[in-house]
Amino acid sequence: MVSTGRNLLKKMYYYRAMYLLLLPGLAYITLFKYVPMAGIMLAFKEYNVVTGIWDSPWNGFANFERFFQGSYFWPIMRNTILISLYKLLFGFPAPIILALLLNEVRVNWFKRIVQTLTYLPHFLSWVIVYGILMAFLAPNEGLLNVLLKLFGFEAVPFLTAPEWIRTLLVSTDIWKDAGWGAILYLAALANIDPSLYEAAIIDGAGRRRQLWHVTLPGIRSVVILMLILKLSHILDVGFDQVFMMSNIFNQEKSDIIDTWVYRVGLQEMRFGVATAVGMFKAVIGFILVLTANKVAKKWDGQIW
Template sequence: MARSAAAIWKRHRMMYALLLPGILYFTLFKYVPMGGIAIAFKQYRLADGIWGSPWVGMANFQRFFDGVYFWQILRNTVLISVYELAFGFPAPIVLALMLNEVRVAWFKRLVQSVSYIPHFLSWVIIYGLLIAFLSPGEGLFNLILARFEVPAISFLTEPEWIRAIIVGSDVWHEIGWGAIIYMAALTGIDPSLYEASRVDGATRWSQLWHITLPGIRNVIVLMLILRLGKVLDVGFDQVFMMLNNFNREKADIIETWVYRAGLQEMQLGLATAVGLFKSVIGFALIVGANRIAKKYDGQIW
């Protein structure tokens, strides 16, 4: 047994060498820092360090759950996540399916390039663009509204608009980048399936429903499972840039609250407890979604 294992190692040593940087990365930056989880159960003091700080058990979790803002920030986080999942998850799939039907090569490349460029823009730049378009004074949209004698709307400060802006800007930011994955999956579908279906008189919609979507089903399910694992990670950079005292009621999320509690108020034990709470929820969703996907594998579409 040991001899066969050594033979396998020798035969595939170059593949293992390629795996080494990834293993080192995840070990050093993902697994080793997990020792800091202990801070969630301590009254952490910088002078005493992690192991010198006194244990407080579940007190940090209790403080978070009993806090006056707990239900507000949890509701905001879940609602924004659900909206982004409902609109942001299918958007790249739809874009990839549409581009797959385009037969003009230069137009297809142009749309792809234009759609995934926003992924490389920071949220600071995007917020500057939003100000240019949505500000109540000289914003483009309000200038258009003024032409129709409609009162100016302060999109970035009114609570009624902020969730739609967060979700819409996130979809615009990620739709092109996400479509690349589905475009790659579409190239793996056997073209002979489409040829056979055309001989049988199948329409484009029939091909889409019975060939294209089943052909990328596994990729869709995988991306959905990964997305569910981050259901409580709305995106700190994005929300932090758009958050202000006027829209805080509808836009304040767990991550921005942790920033204030953990870094500004130095309640590091409380902030770590909240991070652990989010990780447990995300892990449970991933496991649950994976089991459901395996249970119904082959029964979708």
């Protein structure tokens, strides 16, 4: 036991430079991920700002009951799940398709330009993205509505009509992050053994057959891993995006858990209920990760 401890200390001293590089990341995770977990107790307390966290009385599962029994529960859950499923259905394949298309481009300068243009929107904040939407889709002065009126059509209230908000949320999310997500799949595509394509060509496989039997199986593990990570955040629709694009006119179709927590936790100062909802989201995400990983292992073996 003593010799094992000494060997461990010797290894740590030998790799001391690596451990020093590890310290900033470890400090960040500890301070901003693990230390705040102590605040979970607010979910089980009738928190009072005056008395503080420790002296506030315990109330069991009352905060959870207020959330589950409220008239707002089903509308915000429906909006959250629907928007998340739409993003998963249409947004998840987008970077894969983009990566496959870029992988087929043989003109390097054109490929680099397209890749740069597609991942640049990732660095724009949702405030800027909404400003761009205002320039194009504003009811009176937006470019698209100006063109519609120019050709004799009525202006469409894209930014305020409830029936348009989910389409805007999904489409802008794809536009903003598809290029950035494609980088990972391009890296996976670069690791596929070229001899597999050569063998497929010798066997008479065309481009479609090569795609189906070589390319897609080559990135399958990465796709499954990314799908598992997506499922773990199925209740995280994206607060910044929804907060910027939702308004009193389209709120019935855009109000999600995160925006509701913002109003209840920060505006109404009901921190206990807000913490309970955050804990509920974390538990659901944890269950989905375990379930998805178990299904993935049965379908394709252990991928991590």
